Amino acid sequence: MLPRHPLILKITTICTTVVLAGVLFYNRNPNTVVHRRLMYLPTMQVGRYSFSDITALVQELNAIQNSPPTTTTEEPIHAIETYVDGEAITFDIDAEPCLKSHYLLIYVHSDPGNAERRRVIRTTWASNEILKLHGAKLIFVTGQVETLDMQASLDFESQLHKDIIQANFTDTYRNLTYKAISGLRWAQENCPNTTYVLKTDDDIVVDIHRVVRLMKAYIENKWGKKNILAGYIWPHMNVDRNKSSKWYVSPEEFPKPFYLKYCSGSSYLMSTDVVAKFYTNSLTVPFFWIDDYYVTGMLASAAGVTPTSLNDRYILENNADMAALLQNDSKTRFVFVHSPDTITSNFVWKKFLERWG
Ligand SMILES: *[C@@H]1O[C@H](CO)[C@@H](O)[C@H](O)[C@H]1NC(C)=O
Ligand SMILES: *[C@@H]1O[C@H](CO)[C@@H](O)[C@H](O)[C@H]1NC(C)=O
Ligand SMILES: *[C@@H]1O[C@H](CO)[C@@H](O)[C@H](O)[C@H]1NC(C)=O
Ligand SMILES: *[C@@H]1O[C@H](CO)[C@@H](O)[C@H](O)[C@H]1NC(C)=O
Ligand SMILES: *[C@@H]1O[C@H](CO)[C@@H](O)[C@H](O)[C@H]1NC(C)=O
Numbered sequence: 001m002l003p004r005h006p007l008i009l010k011i012t013t014i015c016t017t018v019v020l021a022g023v024l025f026y027n028r029n030p031n032t033v034v035h036r037r038l039m040y041l042p043t044m045q046v047g048r049y050s051f052s053d054i055t056a057l058v059q060e061l062n063a064i065q066n067s068p069p070t071t072t073t074e075e076p077i078h079a080i081e082t083y084v085d086g087e088a089i090t091f092d093i094d095a096e097p098c099l100k101s102h103y104l105l106i107y108v109h110s111d112p113g114n115a116e117r118r119r120v121i122r123t124t125w126a127s128n129e130i131l132k133l134h135g136a137k138l139i140f141v142t143g144q145v146e147t148l149d150m151q152a153s154l155d156f157e158s159q160l161h162k163d164i165i166q167a168n169f170t171d172t173y174r175n176l177t178y179k180a181i182s183g184l185r186w187a188q189e190n191c192p193n194t195t196y197v198l199k200t201d202d203d204i205v206v207d208i209h210r211v212v213r214l215m216k217a218y219i220e221n222k223w224g225k226k227n228i229l230a231g232y233i234w235p236h237m238n239v240d241r242n243k244s245s246k247w248y249v250s251p252e253e254f255p256k257p258f259y260l261k262y263c264s265g266s267s268y269l270m271s272t273d274v275v276a277k278f279y280t281n282s283l284t285v286p287f288f289w290i291d292d293y294y295v296t297g298m299l300a301s302a303a304g305v306t307p308t309s310l311n312d313r314y315i316l317e318n319n320a321d322m323a324a325l326l327q328n329d330s331k332t333r334f335v336f337v338h339s340p341d342t343i344t345s346n347f348v349w350k351k352f353l354e355r356w357g
Contacts, residue, residue, distance in 0.1 A: 143171030231268030265292030
């Protein structure tokens with residue numbers, strides 16, 4: 001037998017340790033575990049898993065989704081990838097560009113037929129007086145309409161208020177991503193010196209005074225004026241596979257059973273550099289028709305922007321929080337409230353003012 005040279009022994013020991021450590025690390029790395037389990041998720045029989053299995057899986061997913069941004073882009077796999085040519089969008093109606101450096105540009109996705117909702121927004125939380133007070137500017141983003149009558153009334157409204165843009169796509173819910181890209185393009189072209197941009201919908205009431213205070217006291221101090229995306233985060237929203245649902249998404253359009261972390265489209269805040277990055281990326285990130293996922297999920301991921309949660313500031317359904325707000329509970333923290341109709345919008349705004357003053 002050959003005498004064992006101490007050096008060979010040492011090398012063997014080191015090699016074995018490295019291999020063992022590697023195997024251990026591979027198995028302990030939550031990403032590998034989850035990714036291996038994810039492969040089975042679409043066929044997972046929930047009944048065969050205990051509750052704690054599923055809770056653990058959700059926790060692991062949260063851990064991954066809360067981890068620092070990576071540069072990989074998660075894109076749905078389309079049979080045929082299509083792109084929105086944002087540069088080819090034209091504006092049939094245009095609004096006045098920013099004539100100075102505003103603190104906040106507010107752009108509201110609006111259905112052309114929702115003149116009453118726009119009127120309420122202009123007379124409540126985004127009145128000229130309030131816009132002036134906060135150095136803000138308001139625009140409504142719409143698309144092309146079906147009838148000449150509606151076009152005529154939109155033209156009239158636009159001449160009166162100079163706050164409407166109408167991009168040349170048909171305004172349907174399946175085209176909302178066109179609306180989102182039109183808004184991003186308009187913002188980065190016409191208001192490049194704005195500090196922040198708030199995207200919202202015409203059925204949301206915003207406590208603008210508190211939002212501005214929140215931004216100055218919290219967002220600006222904690223995260224600064226760059227690379228900001230903040231809103232109501234859906235950490236792992238299930239893809240709607242209900243064929244009779246308006247928001248049904250087929251496995252061909254989006255194969256995974258749930259979306260990566262993204263923000264509800266109801267209201268989100270961006271810094272202006274983020275708006276510019278999102279618009280630029282929209283030219284090369286394939287089209288997906290769910291606009292809030294497209295912008296705050298896919299474009300954000302392509303830009304390496306991670307959303308910040310403001311979840312406790314939102315009321316998105318008519319629930320106990322809504323009841324508390326409407327019952328004069330001045331301690332409520334909510335600043336973005338979904339409102340089913342304009343009567344409620346007026347009422348919520350009144351409550352916001354009482355709470356404020
Ligand atoms: C934006 O800022 C640039 C550089 O400071 C300036 O040249 C330009 O006039 C500003 N534009 C507006 C609309 O304020
Ligand atoms: C908008 O108009 C431009 C210029 O005419 C055109 O190239 C583009 O295809 C139009 N977009 C849509 C969505 O119709
Ligand atoms: C918008 O929607 C209509 C009908 O839903 C569709 O025909 C059209 O291709 C979509 N895209 C644009 C840019 O208008
Ligand atoms: C599917 O959607 C339809 C229409 O929104 C609804 O009535 C039905 O309850 C849904 N089914 C399931 C299983 O959620
Ligand atoms: C709600 O609070 C405001 C201000 O604190 C007060 O003026 C108002 O009367 C209150 N309304 C009700 C219904 O309690």
